[in-house]
Amino acid sequence: MEKALTGKVKTTYVENVPESADAERVIRQLAADGNKIIFTTSFGFMNPTLKVAQSFPNTDFAHATGYKMAKNVAIYQARSWEGAYMLGVLAGKMTKSNILGFVGSYPVPEVIRNIDAYTLGAQSVNPKIKTKVIWVSSWYDPARERQAAETMIAQGADVLSQNTDSPAVIQTAEEKGVYAFGWDSDMAKFGPKAQLVASTLNWSRYYTDSVKQVLAGTWKPTDTLWGMKEGMVVLTPLSSAVPPAVAKLFNEKKQAIIDGKLMPFAGPIKDQAGIVKVATGAVMPLKELMSLNFYVQGVEGSIPK
Missing domain, CATH: 3.40.50.2300 (Response regulator)
Incomplete structure (x- = not known):
């Protein structure tokens, strides 16, 4: 944004601000x-x-x-769940144990959506998979993220994902010889053999557009929800460990999401009790998706209160 508006803006940022x-x-x-x-x-x-x-x-x-x-x-x-779904597709194809792991931050709809999308993506190519979840009650806590990763690996998980921001999960996967994914940033340098792909976020177009509107006096409060199509959810290049046939399938599904032909939360979707939440041929309404508060079938455990 600074580069796009050189000489027109001055920016300030504050890091590590507690949610208090x-x-x-x-x-x-x-x-x-x-x-x-x-x-x-x-x-x-x-x-x-x-x-x-x-x-x-x-x-x-x-x-x-x-x-x-x-x-x-x-x-x-x-629409970070689009990236999570694609990570699931890869996990479903690359797992040998059919047990996936997910390190969760806080049990808010955003994170539950990503856990469910990850599981649904994996199930779309491998109906046998199960997803284990460990919550660490932080967006960034390397020690707890590492402990969670080690626990799930000990329980048989051989592909790990996360909705936390440190590279501890990738580093642990690298040490233990299992696969994992970068989240929010490319973490390949922390686990060159472990990372299969990363789902990253590029906010630059939104920030640039917003500031242009402020400068022009046309800014209005909007509810913006962008994904792969708009270039906000960006998947990094695939690892060379991904077989060509799997890479082909991955890229086809990725393009289908971009083209609007594949909806990650399209039915049939059941919850853990086997109750149909989204019927075959239907898509979960956006309002329900944005307040999602249940695990889909295949996710083990319960959501913390």
């Missing part, structure tokens, strides 16, 4: 400093963003992965 009262303090300070648009980039920043926005009606705000909007608060997020 500190968030409101930091957001309020950014607004008081005169920033014209403020992007708050974690689920737990939603309510602090709304609160500060009330005090600064002439400042624009955009919150990532939230569901509450206001006159000067937009929301934006990625």
